Amino acid sequence: MIYATAKRWGSLLTALFLLPIFFLGCLATDPGDVAMGKQATSNAVVTKTRAAKQIDPIVLKNRTFGEAPMLAEKVKRGELPPVSERLPENPLIVVPVDTIGQYGGTIRRALTGDIIQTAGVSKTLGEDLMGFSRPLPDSIEFNLAENYEYQDDGKTAIFKLRKGIKWSDGHPYTVDDILFWYYDMTLNDDARNSVLAPSVWFVGKDPIQMEKVDDHTLKVKSQAPLGRILHALSGGSSAQPKHIFSQWHPKYNPQSTYQAFRDSSTDAQQIMKPGIPRLSAWVPVEWIRGQRIVYERNPYYHKIDTAGNQLPYADRITFTIIQDPQVILLKFINAEIDLFGRYSKVSMFPTLKSEEKKDRFKLRITGPDRGPSFYINWDTPKTNVREAFRNLQVRIALSHAINREEINQIVYHSLLDPAGYSFNPSNPYYTEESYRKYSTYDPEKSKAILDKAGYRDTDGDSWRELKDGSRFEFNIDVTPGEGVDVSELVSEHWRAIGIKANLNISLRDIIWPRRLNGEFDIHQWGQEGPADPLGRLNDWAIMAPTVPFWHRNASEDGPEWLHEATRLIKQTLITVDQEKVKEQMSLVRDLHTDNVPVITVGSSYSVWGAGTRLGNVPFQGTGADVYRGWSRPVFHEQIYIKQPISPTLQ
């Protein structure tokens, strides 16, 4: 009975099963043939703007600034002082990317978490004494400070703050706030949330000294020339409102404890908790844990556009918490989110490209930036493999054996720039020659090099042997993601020259401790710091006994060139003369590139997108290393909403 029924319905059911498979083909079209205009971000590229490039001096003199309607109303009601009193004496003038914008509306963004993703917000909203030029980080400009000068051979630097900058509650911003942040928070072991003080403030063992000259003049002093002081003061937020935080600090309020202070000054509290005054363009007004953070404009923000309007244009910026990046992609396509860049992956490119036709957003390609790399462990527990890894010829051979163009086409949809282990185009000391060194695909050359170096296949099993007779075999540690695809292809390429590479694919939580303990053979990861090695010292130099992680014993056992590179880097940290810095960093570059300790596949472009309802979004936002990611160079404060909508959240 059942058999009869099955016969009757079986064929129908089979057809029903197969039908959906035909439909799948209709879903996403593959834009793989779309010609990629690779806009290499050279330093000379400047966007054409329709706005005035200079501000009319009369506006500055008479202080006839424009302000947002929602603030103008508050001024009328007497809740806020007029805009000419809210702005500092010498506001920072911003030239908008495209045109002078309109006030109003909400910028909508997404995060995959709130407390665990504070960086997503701090990169967008951070304001420091200095800032990197946007969108291309080739110079450092003034931000909260309006002037600086070096004295005493670079061992002292004097910073002048803009007079008249106020916190978002109207309280004046002075050097006292900087000193509070520096001495009472960052250098105070009990008050600090991270256990170690950031090494950027130390020269050797001694901390850099900061002194107050007057309310608006800060003196920074050190034993050695302050080579990186500008960088140090342009990334984060080097001031906290003393008038608020001191109430929890035991030094100022003996009834409080350090534990209470630490709890109230965590990153998340500093960035997301409403009620604490800030200097950023927007300040938080609502935080529903795990769901959304809403920021509203800061009436005392210190920037204006070239027509004299106080920034930001948008009234609000919201961050919705969505745990799955695929869903963030979906919401971006659905125009529920305006900017999508922090979580965009190369694998999302086909979907984004095909949905772009609906004209609800425009894609931008930025980079090239950090790309996939294979970190060779010079201290791998396998001593026979270690001997081979330490041989320069082996590394050169491994590098030439990789078919980078194939990886580019298959995994990266043409968004990879094949290259070697060197400084990439966003680095001021980049050269094309060193960038491409050892990156040509030449498996015959690799085989010849390996034969000559003594790693031959002696038993005819198509695998080469190491010097002790065992097979030339090792493991590649890799975490799920694009790295797996790249590693599979590379392992095939290496098989073609007779080297056996096995993949060890595990969760990050298992791979990472192996990396830290030096238990791996090869660790696949994104290349750290090709645009700014000085920001990633631990991967390029022997800064401490167990560093770099790919050569833990380098301090005792490391090759001479690495020690030399370390000497040069340490020298650069205390050099102020830019010519000297260039010389030294070029030497560092050549030492690393010529000795190829890490095998890099290339630099990858990133894809990011902005909704068409936004105006003034730059096309060349970079994800450069100095920004530690994507959102800072998009500079949100001059983005405006093209159709101004009512202040209720949309």
Added chain:
Amino acid sequence: MVNYILRRLLNMIPTLILISMVSFAVIQAPPGDMLTSRLAELAEQGELGSESAMAQIEALRERYGLNDPIYEQYYRWISKIVFEGDFGESFTYEMGVIELLGERLGLTLMLTLSTLVFTWIIAIPIGIYSATRQYSIGDYGFTFLGFIGLATPNFLLALVIMFIQVTVFETASVGGLLSPEYIGSDWSWAKLMDLLAHIWVPILVIGTGSTAGVIRIMRGNLLDILGQQHIQTGRAKGLKESTVIVKYGVRIAINPLVSRLGLELPSLLSGAVVTGIVLGLPTAGPIFLTALTSQDMFLAGAFLLLSATFLLMGNLLADILLAWLDPRIRYE
């Protein structure tokens, strides 16, 4: 009966102690700990900076007492729970565990309870229909649909539904439980409507997975019962067919399902993990996954312990309920 309940409650205690030890060991088992996890996450985001990772980890280990022997850490954890009711603080969320769960409890319970009700309301009538019209087209059809719902991974179904909503229906707000304008606002009729417009997706996705099981169990049990003699007697007495089926058949067939209810209790709290992540639901499930992947000791431990407690309580409640429903069952 009361003796029975007391004995069961007493038996729960050694079970719970054992479970707490196993949970603690399981969380500690993978290499690394919440600190390496946190640092790996920072590194992935490019946030690691130039500080030596190892030095930071060591220093933090000291501060959090992670270098102490495991039984000491376990004793610290368990004594805080038992004597102070303090489940500790989550490292990843920087909040007390109870506070964190409490915030999400309301929506979680609402979602899981409605899913449970939905599943039962759909599955039981279908099960009854399948049993009474055995081997008909309807029977096969419903079984087929049920199995498709069971076989399709929930997260995939959720993504597909959301994708269709976006590309075909162009819904304004997909995922989550509320549209942006209603998050954090007071409850109103409009907010309730908005909630209903969103909640059908998770209920459908999670529900379709469980209906297949309930349908088959119901069908199987009822078929068994319908073959028995008291059904024939009922028909012979001249009762309506529906009364015979429901009052004489279903009432007995439903007992195993009631036992199953007890097993559903823990998933009320921590169920729908991956679906919750995909749909962006502000419920407790997604936190569970984050806690486990980042080896957040207190949060994950609390979850495991609570789930285990709920399971034991659920079983006890199911047994009591069964005793009340089925006169043939009596406990000593």
